[in-house]
Amino acid sequence: MSVKKLTPVLFVEDVEPCVKFWVEQLGFQKTTEVPDGNKLAFAMLQKSNVELMYQSYASADKDVGAISKLVRKGPTFLYVEVDNLDETMAAINGAEVVMPVRTTFYGAREIGIKDPAGHFITFAQFGNAPQH
Secondary structure (H helix, E strand, O other): OOOOOOOOOOEOHHHHHHHHHHHHHHHEEEEEEEEEEEEEEEEEEEEEEEEEEEEEHHHHHHHHHHHHHHHHOOOOEEEEOOOOHHHHHHOOOOOOEEEEEEEEOOOEEEEEEEEOOOOEEEEOOOOOOOOO
């Protein structure tokens, strides 16, 4: 078996604020969108080799039926490795910080935030991360 890629799908009440966060603050491109009336039902975002998808709860109800109830059980946790945490922190300024900057026992400098839908995202820099 060969694995080509892994792309998380985050389920949310409202897709638009999440797309805005990743595009405007972190420089991702919206590569695919599926409207549902005057709102987005689904969006795919990409930057370099990293992909992320958002799908609305309403769209999931139509798409996967009974399974959609399971996606409402709680937030997703994403761990994103970056090459410059200071630049990333400047880009996410204003996001709700849930884990202040720290240096871990495994050598990463990290910060944890919530996206507009309440999913948790940890940004981490490994290697020669400046110590604060």
